[in-house]
Amino acid sequence: MMSAKLWAPALTACALATSIALVGCSKDPKGAEQAAAAQQMPPTEVGVIAAQPQSVEQTVELTGRTSAYQISEVRPQANGVVLKRLFVEGSYVREGQPLFEIDSSIYRANLDSAKAEVLRAKANLNTLQIKLKRYAQLVGINAVSKQEYDDLVGQVNLAKAEVSAGEASVKNAQINLGYSTVRAPISGQSSRSSFTPGALVTASQAEPLVTIRQLDPIYVDINQSSSELIRLRQQLSKGSIDRSNNTKVRLKLEDGSYYNIQGDLAFSDAGVNPDTGTVTLRAVFANPNHLLLPGMFTNAEIVQGVIPNAFLIPQVAITRTPTGQATLMIVNAKGAVEVRPVETAGVKDTNWIVTKGLQAGDKVIVDGVAKVKPEQQVVAKPYQPQAAQQAGQPAQKPAQEAKPAAKTEAKTEQKATSNT
Structure with missing residues (x-):
């Protein structure tokens, strides 16, 4: 024991x-x-692009609406009944084209009366002028007093004034008669009209007979935030961007397509809307086919200026730190990964516009950013977007197919352990 x-x-x-x-x-x-x-294990392969400085247009996309270049609300300047409508609603009318005919019988009678008054005044003047010639001879031999001669001279001058007043009345009557035919003050597209023959109209009435809009060219009113405008002006004052050329504007229509004619920025409003905090910009576009109509919603891409010596880097290559600092990875001369902080100035298409932090020839990692870390040795190859996408799609399938194999190996190990 x-x-x-x-x-x-x-x-x-x-x-x-x-x-x-x-x-x-x-x-x-x-x-x-x-x-x-x-x-x-061999070094990781990454796709890189060589940074090349270039002049990059800085654009901003803003919302806006189209408005007519000119708008004329046609109202009558004469009283009367509409006899005829002389245009087709919605048609294109030219400046001076007759639109409506108003009853002109009263105005024609007034013109005839004014002309008759002129004839009467001219006849009276003619009689006084003949009498004045006789008095001029008689006053020389004292057959007529000087006072009578002077009185006759005054009567002749008064008769001349009456003739001038009568001629002015004729012109006024002719103008009023002309108002009986309502003409287009501008060329443009006409709207519908609620006035038909037989309607009574009055001079300067509130409701227009028809509205005419000039559509070629056409305005696009764009709203830009005041903060964006301040940033742009600061860049201009520092010389960061060049704005020597006229500002061009591209227009994206409601269906997503681009308007095939570029416009020019006409002016910027002098005040900020206190309700929205925006400034209204107005661009002018040629519109020969009347594709753009007033009131259409659009997106305008404005070329605010040109940034010299900037770099276009794909967005996938740039990440941001929690503080908002933009960074990217490059392959240095030793073949190692290096993190580089950079400064950006907006986006162009699918690229960031990098203004500081890069030098010409730097190898920026675009493909494989998530697979590497700082100071790691890598093999740099030219980045090919299509090849990267094709290689990335099947790369996920083996990972999915490998799961059953991994489970089989785990089961084998468990059996071996239990046997042991």
């Missing part, structure tokens, strides 16, 4: 040592294999 008690601790110690040895033997080969695989 005493001998069994003495051998029990020794046997327990031997069993524990044997299990530790077995565990150590089972782990050491795996660690060795991993270390060997790490030593034999």
Whole structure:
């Protein structure tokens, strides 16, 4: 009994040592294999582009609406009944084209009366002028007093004034008669009209007979935030961008297509709308086919200026830190990854506009950013977007197919462990 008690601790110690040895033997080969695989793993391949400075147009996309270049609300300047409508509603009318004919009988009668008054005044003047010639001869021989001659001279001048007043009345009557035919003050597209023959109209009435809009050219009113306008002016004052040429505007229509004619920025409003905090910009576009109509919603791309010596870097290459600092990765001369902080000035298409932090010829990592870390040795190859997409799609399939294999290996290891 005493001998069994003495051998029990020794046997327990031997069993524990044997299990530790077995565990150590089972782990050491795996660690060795991993270390060997790490030593034999080739450097990661990344797709890079060579940074090249260029002049980049800085654009901003803003919302806006179209408005007519000129609008004329045609109202009558004469009283009367509409006799005829001389145009087709919605048609294009030219400046001076007759639109409506108003009853002109009263105005024609007034013109005839004014002309008759002129004839009467001219006849009276003619009689006084003949009499004045006779008095001029008689006053020389004192057959007529000087006072009578002067009175006759005054009557002749008064008759001349009456003739002039009569001629002015004729012109006024002719103008009023002309108002009986309502003409287009501008060329443009006519609207519908609610006045038909037989309607009574009055001079300067509130409701227009028809509205005419000039559509070629056409305005586009754009709203820009005051903060964006301040930033642009600060860049102009610093010389960061060049705005020597006229500002061009591209128009994106409601269906997503682009208008095929570029416009020019006409002016910027002098005040900020206190309700919206925006400034109204107005652009002018040629509209020969009348594709643009007043009131259409559009997106306007405005070329605010040209940034010299800027770099266009794909958006996937740039990340931001929690503080908002933009960074990208480059491959330095030693073939190692280097993190570079940069400054951006907006977006152009699918690229960031980088203004500071890069030099010409820097190899910017575009493909494989998530697979590398700073100071890691990599192999740089030219970035090819199509090849990267084609390679990225099938790369996910083996990972999915590898899951059953991984489960099989795990089951095999569990069986082996249980057998052990």
